[in-house]
Amino acid sequence: MWNRTLVVALVAGILQGIFEWPPIFSEGNLVLFLTAMGENPAIAVQFVLFLHAGTAISATVYYRDDVARIFRSIPNLRSGSAFRSGSAGHDTAELSFLAVATVVSGVIGIASYRTLGAMVSELAGGTFVALVGMLLVATGILLKTADGFELRNRESSTLTDALLVGALQGIAILPGISRSGTTTSVLLFRSFDGVSAFRLSFLLSIPVALGAGALSLLDAGIPAIALSxxxxxxxxxxxIGYLSIDGLLRVVERVTFWGVCIGLGTVAVLGGLIVAM
Known part of the structure; x- marks a missing residue:
């Protein structure tokens, strides 16, 4: 006899690996899936945050050379040269970008997480699904706006980039707001090309995903789903996350992600409102 909990967890892990990278929401679609499977919304949110540990591993392995190179630049990090332009300061600038954005994300993400906990405990199932849908639509609108921006193909990041990306990524802990979609959109607004924007977003996902998993673990312990x-x-x-990164980079300029967000978000809103009635 098949174990329903194990099958649902396996499907959730596969979906997390696929949808962590494309800017079409991660927490949102998994929370909706687990809620549809009968899971309590609060437990679903905690479980989804914990799953980020898996995609953090996949990103670390995929970008292992970049991660090693950035860590080797730590001794070269000096006051006043953190975001220095030019090839000599490129590694240092990336390290500074990741460090600043991670700290800002952590501060804002913890506040967003606390807000999320209060929201989930107060909202009924259908209302919660509708709220997730509205956040998905908002993500789609943001992506659509960024899609029409003129790019100047920047490569070096600045302190302003780090602060903006970090702040919005902290808010993206809320289900329905795509972390990848939000960070890449901000970088597109800041005139990075698509490939560079996704690369920085992927690298930034490593410390942030580990932090999200740790926050869930410290706050509520191991998710209320069987350990196995x-x-x-x-x-x-x-x-699955490792296998899907390369595929996304190949189609990054071919798929209209904003349309997917708005379409599925609208369906979630309508479905949630019907359930809540």
Whole structure:
């Protein structure tokens, strides 16, 4: 006899691995899936945050050379040269960008997480689904706006880039707001090309995803799903996440992600409102 909890966890891990990278929401679609499977919204949110540990592993392995190179630049980090332009300061600038954006994301993300906990405990199931849908639509609108921006193909990041990306990424802990979509959109607004924007977003996902998993673990312990099922889900998200990164980079300029967000978000809003009635 098949174990329903194990199967649901496995599917959730696979979905996390696929949808962590494209700017079409991660927390939102998984929360909706787990809620549809009968899971309590609060437990669903906690489980989804915990699954970020898997995709953090996949991004670290995929970008292992970049991660090693950035860590080697730590001794070269000096006051006043953190965001220095030019090839000599490129690694240092990336390290500074990741560090500043991660700290800002952590501060704002913790506040957003606390707000999320209060929201989930107060909202009924259908209302919560409708709220997630509205956040998905907002993400789609942001992506559509960024899609029409004229690019100047910047490569070096600045302190302003780090502060903006970090602040909006902290808010993206809310289900329905795509972390990848938000960060890449901000970088597109800041005149990075698509490939560079996604690369920085992927690198930034590593410390942030580990932080999200740790925050969930410290706040509520291991998710209220069987330990074996949780481990299977994390492993699945790591393996599938690694395989999906390369695929996304190949189609980054071919798929209209904003349309997917708005379409599925609208369906979620309508469905949630019907359930809430």
């Amino acid at each position: 099922s949780t481990l299977v889900a994390v492993l699945a998200s790591a393996v």
